[in-house]
Amino acid sequence: MSRFRLLLDAVDDLIVERPAVVVLAFLVVTGGFAVGLGNVSTEAGTSQFTEDLPAQRAFETVDEKFTPSFGPDTGTTQLIQSNRNVLAKPSLLRMLEAQRRLEERPSLRVVSTRSAASTVASTLDPNATTTDQRIEAVEGATASEIDDAVRTAAGNASFENQLSDDFNPSAARATGTVAVVEHEVPAGVSAQAGADTASPLSSIQQRSRPVVDSVGGDVRVFGSGIVSAEFENVVFDSLILVLPASVGLILLFLIVAYRDPVDLLLGVFALGVTLVWTFGFVGLAGIAFSQILIAVPPLLLAVGIDFGIHSVNRYREERVEGRDVEASMSRASRQLLVAFFIVTGTTVVGFLSNVTSGLAPIREFGAVAAVGITFTFLIFGVLLPATKVLSDRARERRGLPGSSRRPIGLSGSVLGAVPALGMGVARRAPAAFLALVVGLSLVSGAYGLGVDTTFAEEDFLPPEETPAYLEDLPEPFRPSEYTVTRDVNYLDEEFTAAQGETVTVYVEGPMTRDYALESFDRAARDPPDSFVTDGRDAEVRSIRTVIRAHANESDSFRRLVDRNDVDDDGVPDDDLEEVYDALFDSPAGDEARGFLTEDRRAARVVYTTEAGASQGEVTEDAEAVADRYRFEATATGETVVFQEVTDVILASAIRSLALALAATAAFLVLVYYGLEGEPSLGLVNLVPIVVTVTLLAGSMRALDLPFNALTATILSITIGLGTDYSAHVVHRFADEYDGTGDVFGPLEAAVRGTGGALTGSMLTTTTGIGVLVLAVTPILGQFGALTALSVLYSYLTAVLVTPSLVVVREGVRSSGSSSTDRPTLGSLLDRADSR
Known part of the structure; x- marks a missing residue:
């Protein structure tokens, strides 16, 4: 890690000694990314999810x-x-x-x-x-x-x-x-x-x-064109609602957190640069801006605000000790760059785990979010401190009033109340509290295994009735007039008899074989429950039904069919090439071409399905029927495609969660081993996030929020975003702890120093991301609500669970040591009670 320290020293020197050069370099890069803003295009609808399946x-x-x-x-x-x-x-x-x-x-x-x-x-x-x-x-x-x-x-x-x-x-x-x-x-x-x-x-x-x-x-x-137009209107309307609301709420909290107009402007400037870099990257990379990517800007704003509050707050902690601008920023940046690196690494891992998804939009979401978080780290870890040094130097030279130096979350403040509660539990009964947390996590995780998985066009469409509070908004914030959902629901409810849901089986093979049409009849016999029946057989349309219908209308064709029906069962099984040629040359030829290719190598078979059958039942039954054919057969159709997307969504959620957990654990263990020589601190950092994931899974089921094309990413994202909160506490503790056995002093300093900033960050993040509930599409509202809930859980586990984890860890290490100088858990608690 010596090279890392050298790099850290070099970056710190640039921030403190040459801040103008840093700012200029970032402005040049910003200009380059701004070029890509003009290339940003939009993509909407469900077709983007079904590609390549x-x-x-x-x-x-x-x-x-x-x-x-x-x-x-x-x-x-x-x-x-x-x-x-x-x-x-x-x-x-x-x-x-x-x-x-x-x-x-x-x-x-x-x-x-x-x-x-x-x-x-x-x-x-x-x-x-x-x-x-x-x-x-x-x-x-x-x-x-x-x-x-x-x-x-x-x-x-x-x-x-x-x-x-x-x-x-x-x-x-x-x-x-x-x-x-x-x-x-x-x-x-x-x-x-x-x-x-x-x-x-x-x-x-x-x-x-x-x-x-x-x-x-x-x-x-x-029509389909009307549907796609509303899909794209939803993207624009959601952006024009979400971004201003997010920025407005964030500004409100920034005013409270910074209490200084210059610091507020610097924070907003850094946020603007973050968005320009990210949107510019999207344009330069040729990635279409879809409904899912609407969630990225609020995420970046929320994480940026978190970094900004920690950066300014840590700097102010040093300033109140009487240090000058350079010394204060040097101490703050050296500590925070490491914490930001840990947070960025785990967050990027959480987002990048989604690139393993089988769905292109989810892969793009993971990649864009990971790149955006990396940009956020650079801008708030380097650019913001450099601009802060420049502004405070200018103030001092001109004798202007200095910025507020009081950090948020000091002892006795409102923002420090919840973190103080976590310290109280850690002093009195940490082991019992952790046992309670483990039990709650197991129950919530087991309950969360029943979360539904869905994929439907309705997820991306606006609601049938636009909420009144949105209709009362002034232009340009008022949403467009939407009709598609109303019309889709109307057609589904009022024209059920005419619509007739169907599923298609695509059959490949030599259709001139004697057993070809016999195979079609056997496949239709004794159909599964989700298929509409016609006697003992399924209600079906195929080349077989075209032959039967034309035989009833044409005497000459009927004689041809009878002549080639060897076993006299009504199905021609000899010289089928001649039967097909006669059929294609007849008035029924056009209809026949809709079910059999000219080269007689592929056929289409269409089955009618029951109106009440679920997507999963229809797909399972269609695949079972496809297996009955003596040729290679594939079940398809919109119902089957959507069910395949649903299956991929669930598989992606599980795979990305497992990958994010494993990669985050490995990353944290390696980082804390390299920085502090204490790999177990990495696990202490990870445990609150595992608790958060189980609580979130249980909450999803309790709130009836399913895994869908966007919320499927939430568990891995929770690992990425949630690590932020516990990382600040654990790293600050490691930085304060001298290994002498007095765990409560450094832990108190860590919780007091970061707790208020964490509380302020949680409030800005939950509201900044929570504004996604204002988005016109239901899927974005669900994602916003879940992300805000995950951040809240991450904060609570970080400030309530982490202190007890640290105390128990130190007690376990002490009891396992041969040195009599190291205190046990009991002695630590006795010392805490005596204070």
């Missing part, structure tokens, strides 16, 4: 292989209408007028429109083939004629699927309907392309909104 790759392969590659590509937009009766004449006319106005706009590239209103109009007048003609048919009909037309159309399954579940044919009434508008989009853009707000389909859907709104009434636009 096996089920998603299969899903994309299915979409690619079974989407026609010829002719213009198309995308669809939905028009949702809801009122007392969407089948009444005025409602029918409004929907048809919306369709007409969309068709009249060439830029919207409308190919066709389909709606219940169109069906009713065509029933009234079979010769009405255009939207204009259908409007005329409805306008010229009486109410009773319209009701009769609705009853006639009610036998059409397609018509009923466009109406809400409460459709009553006899009364000719329904409270909701969904129309479909098909657009021609540039080649290569599928119906799923709306997931990108820059896509042509997304642009079309955005421009369709004012057109439909001009109709008036109750028709609204819905």
Whole structure:
């Protein structure tokens, strides 16, 4: 560690002797990072989490292989209408007028429109083939004629699927309907392309909104482009809410903590440099700013405030002893740079453990946060002390009033009350208290094993009802108007019969083998509970069902099938190539290509699932059915993909927690061994964090907060952030302790010297991060609440548990020593009682 000491001396000399050079160097680097700010882009939605997953790759392969590659590509937009009766004449006319106005706009590239209103109009007048003609048919009909037309159309399954579940044919009434508008989009853009707000389909859907709104009434636009646009609006709206609120609360606490305008400005300046460096790095590295990364700025602000308070407070401790600026900063920086190094090392380990995740956004979050924490260490460990030296020198030269020299948290202060409580317990019954803590940790950890794991699109969407306190905010802080969650919930609740959840099995192999179609039938027989049944078989759509349907419509094709059905079970199993060729050349060819590739090497099988089945049940059953095929088969579809993400989230949480614990333990043991020759102090530093993790896990279950794409990182982050609090106490104790056996004097100095700063840091951190609950998306609010809770637990365990740990450790070491000069735990407590 001699090289480390030499490096520490060199940095200390720069801060004290050449602060202007330090500040100039940091400003130059800041200018370099500022260039990257213009390159920051945004990314939103759930697609970023599903990249590279096996089920998603299969899903994309299915979409690619079974989407026609010829002719213009198309995308669809939905028009949702809801009122007392969407089948009444005025409602029918409004929907048809919306369709007409969309068709009249060439830029919207409308190919066709389909709606219940169109069906009713065509029933009234079979010769009405255009939207204009259908409007005329409805306008010229009486109410009773319209009701009769609705009853006639009610036998059409397609018509009923466009109406809400409460459709009553006899009364000719329904409270909701969904129309479909098909657009021609540039080649290569599928119906799923709306997931990108820059896509042509997304642009079309955005421009369709004012057109439909001009109709008036109750028709609204819905589509993938609308969803992705709101995803991106949520990112901006959350940032514009969270950052000012975080900065405002932090400023309030800084005013209380610093009690000096110059120190306040220096702290804010350092925070600003931290954000510029981090955001600049994100831009230069080409990392898109996603919803998860919104949590990074409050984290950095909170950690920066922690470092800033400790730095200024430690400096003031030396100043009140009568030392000058240089001597005070030298003593403070030499001690704090080591503490900051320990804190930064463990925090970086906690964040970097997330790079092992199977999900790219979590990996990026871990990497960006780790880099940001490293920047925070450099800025608050070097730049802030250098600017403090410059400012105090300038004050003294000009005879200006000096800054406040009173440290926070001195004996008798409010901020020092909780740390003093920890010392009281350590003096009286440390072993009994630790036994109680261990029991509580075991119970909380065992209870926390039942925490749920989820992944759903709703996690990233804004709430259906924007809270009133957000709607009352002035511009630009007032959130955008969100409709997607309302519309998604409406469709799920009112159109359950029409939606029909499905799961896909992608089958690869030579589909011309005699047993190919027999394999399809065997796989569908006796389906699992989450699959909809049709007799003994699953309700399924595949090349097998296309063959059966066409055989019922074509006598010649039926004879071909019968001729190649060797075992007379209705399934062709001979010369399948000839059967496929005939099918592909028939009117059913287009439908057949949706289930079998031209080269006969892959097939798509679509199963209908029960509405009440859980994501996990559907995935497990789909994988079981896929195993029934005699070919290589993969279960896929949105449900399966999302369940795979859920599984990866849980695995990532466990793996990152284990890695963070192991790496942090190794780091702390090595650091304390190198610095103090006391590796056991590393374990003393770690124990409060383990307690914090178990308490947090139990709290997550008690508060019904699941592991999701963001909260899955919380346990490893807790290890990183929480080590900060116990590290300051343990390192200060090690610095004060002379090894003579008087543990309470140095421990008192450590707790008194750091306790107030820790309390102030905890308050700023919990509020600075806790403001994430104001974010528009639920996932960020949950993360903010959990992070604030983890910081609170870390603080409490640091100031309440650490003193008792130190006392018991010293007692154990003493009892195991052969020297009679070393006191035992009992003698330590007797000495404490005598004081």
